[in-house]
Amino acid sequence: MKLSGWGNYPKIDTRLVDFSSLETLSEQVSNSSELIPRGLGRSYGDSSLNRSMVVSTLCFNRILSFDEQTGEITCESGVTLEDILEIFVPRGWFIPVTPGTKFVTIGGMIASDVHGKNHHVNGSFSSCVESIVLMLANGQIVPCDRNNEAELFYSTFGGMGLTGIVLEATFRLKRIHTAFIREEVVKAKNLGTIMELFEQSKDWTYSVAWIDCLAKGSSLGRSILMLGEHAEANELPKSLASEEPLKGMDKKKLNVPVNFPNLALNTLSIKAFNFLYYRKEFKDRKQVFSNFDSFFYPLDSILNWNRIYGKRGFTQYQCVIPKENSEKGFQKILELISNSGQGSFLAVLKLFGKQDGILSFPQEGYTLALDFPITKKLFPLLNQLDEIVCENGGRLYLTKDVRMGKNVFDQSYGEKVEQFKQIKRRLDPQGRFQSEQSKRIGLT
Amino acid sequence: MSNKTVLILGARSDMAQALAYYYAKKGWNIQLAARNAGNMENIAQNIRIRYQVEATLLEFDAIDYFSHYDFYRGLPVKPDGVICAVGFLGEQKRAEQQFDETKKIMETNYLGPVSILNIVANDFEQRKGGFIVGISSVAGDRGRQSNYIYGSAKAAFSTYLSGLRNRLHAANVTVLTVKPGFVNTAMTKGMNLPKRLTAEPEEVARDIYNAQQSRKDVIYTKWFWSPIMSLIKNLPEKVFKKTKM
Numbered sequence: 001m002k003l004s005g006w007g008n009y010p011k012i013d014t015r016l017v018d019f020s021s022l023e024t025l026s027e028q029v030s031n032s033s034e035l036i037p038r039g040l041g042r043s044y045g046d047s048s049l050n051r052s053m054v055v056s057t058l059c060f061n062r063i064l065s066f067d068e069q070t071g072e073i074t075c076e077s078g079v080t081l082e083d084i085l086e087i088f089v090p091r092g093w094f095i096p097v098t099p100g101t102k103f104v105t106i107g108g109m110i111a112s113d114v115h116g117k118n119h120h121v122n123g124s125f126s127s128c129v130e131s132i133v134l135m136l137a138n139g140q141i142v143p144c145d146r147n148n149e150a151e152l153f154y155s156t157f158g159g160m161g162l163t164g165i166v167l168e169a170t171f172r173l174k175r176i177h178t179a180f181i182r183e184e185v186v187k188a189k190n191l192g193t194i195m196e197l198f199e200q201s202k203d204w205t206y207s208v209a210w211i212d213c214l215a216k217g218s219s220l221g222r223s224i225l226m227l228g229e230h231a232e233a234n235e236l237p238k239s240l241a242s243e244e245p246l247k248g249m250d251k252k253k254l255n256v257p258v259n260f261p262n263l264a265l266n267t268l269s270i271k272a273f274n275f276l277y278y279r280k281e282f283k284d285r286k287q288v289f290s291n292f293d294s295f296f297y298p299l300d301s302i303l304n305w306n307r308i309y310g311k312r313g314f315t316q317y318q319c320v321i322p323k324e325n326s327e328k329g330f331q332k333i334l335e336l337i338s339n340s341g342q343g344s345f346l347a348v349l350k351l352f353g354k355q356d357g358i359l360s361f362p363q364e365g366y367t368l369a370l371d372f373p374i375t376k377k378l379f380p381l382l383n384q385l386d387e388i389v390c391e392n393g394g395r396l397y398l399t400k401d402v403r404m405g406k407n408v409f410d411q412s413y414g415e416k417v418e419q420f421k422q423i424k425r426r427l428d429p430q431g432r433f434q435s436e437q438s439k440r441i442g443l444t
Numbered sequence: 445m446s447n448k449t450v451l452i453l454g455a456r457s458d459m460a461q462a463l464a465y466y467y468a469k470k471g472w473n474i475q476l477a478a479r480n481a482g483n484m485e486n487i488a489q490n491i492r493i494r495y496q497v498e499a500t501l502l503e504f505d506a507i508d509y510f511s512h513y514d515f516y517r518g519l520p521v522k523p524d525g526v527i528c529a530v531g532f533l534g535e536q537k538r539a540e541q542q543f544d545e546t547k548k549i550m551e552t553n554y555l556g557p558v559s560i561l562n563i564v565a566n567d568f569e570q571r572k573g574g575f576i577v578g579i580s581s582v583a584g585d586r587g588r589q590s591n592y593i594y595g596s597a598k599a600a601f602s603t604y605l606s607g608l609r610n611r612l613h614a615a616n617v618t619v620l621t622v623k624p625g626f627v628n629t630a631m632t633k634g635m636n637l638p639k640r641l642t643a644e645p646e647e648v649a650r651d652i653y654n655a656q657q658s659r660k661d662v663i664y665t666k667w668f669w670s671p672i673m674s675l676i677k678n679l680p681e682k683v684f685k686k687t688k689m
Binding site for chain 2: 020066087
């Protein structure tokens, strides 16, 4: 069957299988030549694609235990973040680290070692995971944590499914008292200003900036900073105080049922969108209260929003540049993009704190994420962006990548590549776990 | 407000599990009865944590007829409803040649369910309330060459449920006959079922819950099997006997 990542590019033909029991899975794994596990397939490119076989973990979705005192939860890897939030937000719990969509599996969150709007405070998802259980290439089931099989544990975070199939994970939820976020929204006239604002706002748990990346000259990098904290019950304004403070998610969603025609998102419409968006916040700084669902997952309310990009598909270019080079690096990047006229519909800037791990993406610095519809002109532009990222000591996020070359990967991830390869050789000597991405970047 | 309890017989099957989750989501306590019930602790935990209802595991063997009385008497809580999801498709060709396969098909799909439901019926009749759901099959609507041994057992089960419905009406006990068509479960794995006609267990669970709650008598799931089976049932025997379904 035809499979693709979230960007609908590339589409490949492959066998998608699931498993009814661990015994069946063990047989499937040890008898296959090549395979990659897959959750909800929300990585943008070819990270969960393999032309030979893809194993879906979605049926493996039971919650196995939950401690009401500590918030410690153990569940199978196919449980989705949406599930967790639906069940536990009404009971006063939240996930300490969340990506920008709730339509991901726990296994996927581990494989990508996802980060959110609070990385500078809470790190990546690995920081709240106590232990995991994996099936290795030989069909063996191995539990691991920071003290037992530590190499397996650390290499699996950000390991993109290449170390084995995550079966189970034990992680901690954090207490919340309302389902609302107290938000402050601040205008920034350019890149320098927004970075200053990030630094000044380090006390806030959640921070993210939306960038109009078509702005030029002195307005290059003009943006809106959104800061957030979980609202306490006594902070809620009168208009919200009457509602149940821990009310769950509103299930109403719009759907994009078919691919939009290819011209739907040209540069003009993107310019218009950005201008309108920026214009909407007419004060310099304002405070709002929003439901957690719209603060953390604004796009999830439009199911299949990736179809807005049409049949050609799209990719997201997400890079991180270390702090000392961030401003000059992103200045160059935004100039290049603005001059190219290849409008990015969505551009997001976040602050990263320190990160350990092997192939985990974050580095202390700033991360920029930009969507691009796939066109022939795009790839040379992205190659130029790669150069700027590399010369500034940064790297790309594998979960979003669909076209990075081996050289750029090796250069940007440095000694971590060989470190991972060594561990992989021990865990999977026959190289069973491979994806189209891992082959492309020379990781397998 | 205390929750009601539903007993699900043959709880290990995909359809039974989908039913267990659905009823639990609606606030019912669940009793899961199957062989080697102890191996289903992760399913029970999943139900308890997700839906905050009770989930009890019970050892039950559909064809160990003489254990059924003690099984029912020994239930920790008397259920408000019973769903019989016990079933075995078997292999038609093997059953044609070897009687042990035929015997297993007849016992699992008919004798076993009848044995336990007789006991349940007596109890519910006395208590003057409750519901019984029997999962039969469209295969019971007409015997056809590809699976008539299974089909005949299901036909017998449907007739049993019909009589039970008649008897228990006066006691305010509802009996629902469920006739699924193609469903995507372990039972039909490996069979090349046409995608548009095949239901997911979750869809079937929803159909069953809604029908049971609205006190329906017989449902086909999905709904389009009703007109399909009408057509098939109305084919004259002269014509039907020549088909290769």
